[in-house]
Amino acid sequence: MDEERFNISIRKLLKQFGVTAQREIEKAVYAALESGALTGREVLNARATLVIEGLPTDVVVDGRIELA
Numbered sequence: 485m486d487e488e489r490f491n492i493s494i495r496k497l498l499k500q501f502g503v504t505a506q507r508e509i510e511k512a513v514y515a516a517l518e519s520g521a522l523t524g525r526e527v528l529n530a531r532a533t534l535v536i537e538g539l540p541t542d543v544v545v546d547g548r549i550e551l552a
Contacts, residue, residue: 505532509549525552 509530516522527550534543 513549513551522551527551 513522513528517524527548530547530549532545532547534545535541
């Protein structure tokens with residue numbers, strides 16, 4: 485296995501995930517604020533699940549998104 489290539493691939497995946505996740509979270513929050521579903525003072529519970537096909541991997545990361 486090429487360790488450098490492996491690490492670069494992981495970093496690329498994490499960067500892509502981070503950018504995409506942030507964009508989708510922002511879009512959902514702004515839409516909810518506009519519709520009145522959120523006031524802007526909430527704390528939102530969030531969960532991301534990492535699944536790697538072909539490997540026995542199922543990792544769940546929980547966190548909070550504070551709007552104020």
